[in-house]
Amino acid sequence: MDVREAITQAHHEEWARVVASLTRRFGDLDIAEEAAAEAFATAVQRWPADGVPPNPGAWLTTTANRQAIDRIRRENKRDDKHRKAQMSYDDPPEPLGVIDDDRLRLIFTCCHPALAMETRVALTLRMVAGLTMPEIARAFLVAESAMGQRITRAKAKIKAARIPYRVPSAEDLPARVSGVLAVLYLVFNEGYLATSPGTDPLRPELTAEAIRLTRLIRALLPDDGEVAGLLALMLLIEARRPARISAGGELVSLDQQDRGTWDAALIAEGHRLVRERLAAAAAGVAPGRYQILAAINAVHTSARDMRDTDWSQVLALYDQLVRLDPSPIIALNRAIAVAELDGPEVALAAVDRLEPRLARYHAYHATRADLLRRLGRGRESRAAYDKAIDLAGNTAETASLTRRRDQLR
Template structure:
């Protein structure tokens, strides 16, 4: 866009200023009004009008007539390496000059349509903290003069990590909205947002087509497919979350599972060290292979993953898997070690509650369920947790 504007108006400064103002306008209007059907054309038109307004203010009468003609005679902007409007915007916003968290948060806000509270929950931080991060990211863009230009093919590898993080978080928000925080307007009526999961998968397929040799892109696509394949069995007819071990496997989408498994096998055959998304995809492949989960394999995969990503949530998932393999006492000891960083995360308390209940410590389990209920936001999870809490009361 900047190159096109600079050629059109004969000034790189005007082009960059117009592009920056167009993106600033988008960041202010899109969260409230929604992303337009053709975001790229919207940005180009807005930037063009901004540049014309500047010339009209600063130029003589003849120049004003000349600039007015440009709107009607403008050629469409070249698509560059990416021919999907929304995906191009995600790659544009995931500029490597910004820190990873900043570029992901800013992109989720400007392009993904997520609210600040939804983004904050994804990062397990307060709303005010996330709002400040997004504001600082915008300020850095303005102060450093980072150009919002269309990425070419050479730009894609440097930006793909941020793009994958954005797509993964959009998928998660669609698969279980409000799973990391308080109820929102969307989660109050629907336990899942299929429009988000479907769009995340569509965009990830496009990235995979652009970068077919990138193992992490393939891994993320497989992870999404294997997770989405279980969606129909994830929530009961009564609107209650159904845990993996209790799901009706005949309701799983076998075509998606077959595609996900094929991608995982292809990455294994490639012989390259797996990354985070590939390992998570492999975990989900184990969950969807056969009549029951092989927890020993799951623990082995989480052992690899913790060496790449030792975040508290990964360690929590590993601890629960260890509990399934070695017994609830062993799993509970590992979960309890994560209390300081995860005390505000409902899944931590829910995991503790399940393990305590298996150990017959019903009063402690009931208290853990109460803590999880106070933090959970998704209606399907809330229904499940309430039932489990009531069962604890009857067992006490």
């Protein structure tokens, strides 16, 4: 393992533990996040010359503690935080409570119901998952500056309202689980299709961690249908990962993937979870957003060939989902199913109505480009591909879009 890989692995394994440790010690999310970031920056500078330490996690935690203490002293804070900073590193650990996993415990802690849903999700993605501000902004389809202000306001509200950093009890979990699921879904999405041109196109360490944590939540809340739905959704998407990047480094669309390379074990587990939720729905328990998305992916992974896909069932599920979540992205995905049933012209009319809300979303322009190509409108298709390429951050996706654009007559 080279130094760069060691730092990346330490980031994903230790970030939550370092932030949790510092937040408990100093009671301040800003100090915890900035000290952790400084510790990782120090690792980038020192590890290439000094070598990777025997225990990277302990090194990062110790360095981050020192950074936090230095910052408090520089700011001349002689209140309770300063006294806490001078305490021995041998303080007895806080009781773990019902959640044994460091990262999951911190996610539940940050997803406090006093914060608005989008705010708590964004804050947790930054504090716990370690996603960058541009990555979080792209996940919410907003400007980076606006997302930065949102997270800053969330931290200010935590301080002003004196929202405690407290490990949640078993009774707290149901009120916080929706925010936690939203965090894990966005972390999974960043791994499924990375949005930054400076990273690998796929980030399996993120998808694996999201799946691992969702499995832990399912063990904690076995009767929660949305937890089971999200786990099924992740498994069915992750099963297709081996077929998603070509030998030439291009993203491979669903209709072009070699389905023989899909992970049969993950698909079987995902289908079992979907059937379990369908049985619950038949008993009168209405499915939620993740359960419907999982059912859609179950239809796709049940087809041996793209031509065997039951598009009428996919569209019916999207119609059900739109009633729960009338977001423009859901409407965009629904239009793709419409194109298969009613033709690209009908679908294009539906897609064009989404332009005011999705003008900065690359998948909107990529979908338009494909529909225009199918209609033989090459010049307009090329222009749409150009917009999609300009907005796409994923290098494999950009390569695929570029090839499709250049094949236009």
